[in-house]
Amino acid sequence: MDDFNKLVxxxxxxxxxxxxxxxxxxxxxxxxxESAVEMFSNVIESIQNIKTCSVCGNYCSEDxxxxxxxxxxxxxxxxxxxxxxELLAIEETGAYKGQYHILGGALDPLSGxxxxxxxxxxxxxxxxxxxxxEVLIATNPTVEGESTFLYLQNILSEKGCRISRIxxxxxxxxxxxxxxxxxxxxxxxxxxxx
Amino acid sequence: MDDFNKLVxxxxxxxxxxxxxxxxxxxxxxxxxESAVEMFSNVIESIQNIKTCSVCGNYCSEDxxxxxxxxxxxxxxxxxxxxxxELLAIEETGAYKGQYHILGGALDPLSGxxxxxxxxxxxxxxxxxxxxxEVLIATNPTVEGESTFLYLQNILSEKGCRISRIxxxxxxxxxxxxxxxxxxxxxxxxxxxx
Numbered sequence: 001m002d003d004f005n006k007l008v009x010x011x012x013x014x015x016x017x018x019x020x021x022x023x024x025x026x027x028x029x030x031x032x033x034e035s036a037v038e039m040f041s042n043v044i045e046s047i048q049n050i051k052t053c054s055v056c057g058n059y060c061s062e063d064x065x066x067x068x069x070x071x072x073x074x075x076x077x078x079x080x081x082x083x084x085x086e087l088l089a090i091e092e093t094g095a096y097k098g099q100y101h102i103l104g105g106a107l108d109p110l111s112g113x114x115x116x117x118x119x120x121x122x123x124x125x126x127x128x129x130x131x132x133x134e135v136l137i138a139t140n141p142t143v144e145g146e147s148t149f150l151y152l153q154n155i156l157s158e159k160g161c162r163i164s165r166i167x168x169x170x171x172x173x174x175x176x177x178x179x180x181x182x183x184x185x186x187x188x189x190x191x192x193x194x
Numbered sequence: 195m196d197d198f199n200k201l202v203x204x205x206x207x208x209x210x211x212x213x214x215x216x217x218x219x220x221x222x223x224x225x226x227x228e229s230a231v232e233m234f235s236n237v238i239e240s241i242q243n244i245k246t247c248s249v250c251g252n253y254c255s256e257d258x259x260x261x262x263x264x265x266x267x268x269x270x271x272x273x274x275x276x277x278x279x280e281l282l283a284i285e286e287t288g289a290y291k292g293q294y295h296i297l298g299g300a301l302d303p304l305s306g307x308x309x310x311x312x313x314x315x316x317x318x319x320x321x322x323x324x325x326x327x328e329v330l331i332a333t334n335p336t337v338e339g340e341s342t343f344l345y346l347q348n349i350l351s352e353k354g355c356r357i358s359r360i361x362x363x364x365x366x367x368x369x370x371x372x373x374x375x376x377x378x379x380x381x382x383x384x385x386x387x388x
Contacts, residue, residue, distance in 0.1 A: 007240035
């Protein structure tokens with residue numbers, strides 16, 4: 001394999017990049033050789049600098065991360081999510097001001113992902129030592145996320161804090177006609193009185 | 195700017211990667227930290243290993259490149275193209291077996307790209323020293339590519355080799371109805387008798 005093919009092969013390992021985009025990227029990078037090398041050196045440096053917060057599990061430059069160490073935030077509510085990218089999605093809404101706990105995935109027995117592979121002991125420690133009055137379970141409404149929710153609901157039910165679940169329903173701007181029947185029946189079951 | 199944002203910023207400089215894909219890539223890379231660092235080191239290594247062929251201008255591991263040094267190929271026809279990616283596109287068809295000359299762009303006076311910024315002196319040297327009987331001008335059928343074609347046609351007309359131009363017309367699988375009028379009139383003007 002010559003160097004260009006090696007370059008394309010390496011680039012095509014990036015998520016969302018197929019062979020065609022990798023070829024395009026490759027030519028672009030070779031056309032801007034110096035800045036490309038600088039850019040990739042920066043990427044490597046950033047990757048090596050980023051740590052995992054020992055409290056919530058988020059990626060951060062300092063441990064504990066800015067969210068865990070921000071005492072302006074609500075320290076009484078803990079939002080449980082599957083992964084780091086969901087934290088960013090929630091933070092971008094600005095609609096939540098509490099703490100987070102990242103599980104590092106969801107239960108998925110078929111791929112051998114049991115409770116031991118998730119950050120559940122860390123969660124129990126935080127609940128035992130913290131002053132949380134509410135736990136908001138925001139795992140994804142998928143098969144894995146739902147089973148993780150049921151599992152967590154089960155083990156957290158006697159920890160003395162209120163348990164809540166993020167709502168499932170028709171997305172804003174969506175239409176009832178084109179909503180799948182599972183979402184629609186869930187939305188009907190979760191109706192709320194005004 | 196913290197390290198994660200730096201990472202996203204660097205990744206979003208890749209062509210075809212916006213902020214959203216860069217965020218997704220960033221999380222993916224952090225989830226696979228070690229292999230990501232290795233991958234980017236490989237990318238840097240490949241970029242630094244790749245040279246530019248002093249004959250045709252293609253990216254290659256050795257100079258001259260495998261195409262220029264392959265004496266099985268037709269040494270009497272020279273195909274002039276704008277950039278390296280077009281060489282790959284033509285090679286993938288398998289329909290051309292001659293030599294190439296990469297100009298490194300097209301004439302574009304509005305962006306200050308004149309004949310001096312293209313590899314035209316190298317082209318004239320090759321024509322003077324080589325045994326080419328035909329020059330196939332395969333610049334893109336865009337405004338810049340067409341003016342480059344006219345310019346080349348002008349300076350090459352007295353070099354004693356036949357000049358040809360890659361055909362413009364309705365793409366295979368296309369329909370006359372949805373073809374733009376410039377392409378359609380060009381296709382009609384280029385009709386050939388059977």
